[in-house]
Amino acid sequence: MSLPKHTAEQPPPGQPGGRLLVVVAVAAEAEAVLRGAPTDRVTVVTAGVGPAAAATATALALAAERHPLVVSAGIAGGFAPRAPIGAVVAADAIIAADLGAQTPDGFQSVAELGFGTVRHTPPPTALALLAQATGAVVGPVLTVSTVTGSAARAEELTHRHPGAVAEAMEGFGVAEAGARCGVPVLELRTVSNAVGPRDRAAWRIGEALAALERAFAALPYDRLTALHPLD
Numbered sequence: 001m002s003l004p005k006h007t008a009e010q011p012p013p014g015q016p017g018g019r020l021l022v023v024v025a026v027a028a029e030a031e032a033v034l035r036g037a038p039t040d041r042v043t044v045v046t047a048g049v050g051p052a053a054a055a056t057a058t059a060l061a062l063a064a065e066r067h068p069l070v071v072s073a074g075i076a077g078g079f080a081p082r083a084p085i086g087a088v089v090a091a092d093a094i095i096a097a098d099l100g101a102q103t104p105d106g107f108q109s110v111a112e113l114g115f116g117t118v119r120h121t122p123p124p125t126a127l128a129l130l131a132q133a134t135g136a137v138v139g140p141v142l143t144v145s146t147v148t149g150s151a152a153r154a155e156e157l158t159h160r161h162p163g164a165v166a167e168a169m170e171g172f173g174v175a176e177a178g179a180r181c182g183v184p185v186l187e188l189r190t191v192s193n194a195v196g197p198r199d200r201a202a203w204r205i206g207e208a209l210a211a212l213e214r215a216f217a218a219l220p221y222d223r224l225t226a227l228h229p230l231d
């Protein structure tokens, strides 16, 4: 007898439902998500910091269990004035902002150089639902491997990505894994610090984690998973 592909907790193929796969970097973010979310509607994976750790953990989680939708979540740096400390942001584009080469003409992304991609686009209807429920500021969220620490770097990123609302370190990795596995990816972040000159003492991590908890308490889980039924 062959085993069914779905588990007791998962709906049968073709029917809406299932858990959101939520990928965070560190334990404090996982705890905030789990305080806010109904525990039977999320699988939370603590991946580690950076896009490589995020991609690996996401791919492993998707291989282990079917999920209709993935959310890259956690704290982030916000671009002023669009995303102040405590704001919720949601990505309408998930962009690898430092994946490329420095050339005599300035930075060129791997996409501009003719290989690979630096952008993933979250599903618009799910993004709209998520943003409406959480009051998120919507815009591009940048994935960087180095936290911005100067006004010059913040200006350079804003110049290359007008309208960017936040930077963090994992979204593009999660989105790459989701794309390879055929599962759509959203990015939902709360702002702990401003993108700009390094001032670690000004980071408001507690405030951002409280906002993350509230955001996950507000998500419309049934409607989100119904948009992307498991096949």
Ligand SMILES: O=C(O)c1cccc(C(=O)CC[C@H]2O[C@@H](n3cnc4c(=O)[nH]cnc43)[C@H](O)[C@@H]2O)c1
Pocket: 025, 026, 049, 050, 074, 075, 076, 077, 078, 144, 146, 147, 148, 167, 168, 169, 170, 192, 193, 194, 195, 200
């Ligand atoms: O002290 C530092 O400068 C520093 C260097 C590397 C990592 C950190 C972290 O605390 C991890 C950052 C963690 O939170 C996200 N995050 C929050 N704010 C930002 C930001 O302004 N730029 C990039 N990432 C940020 C990120 O996704 C990581 O998971 C501190």
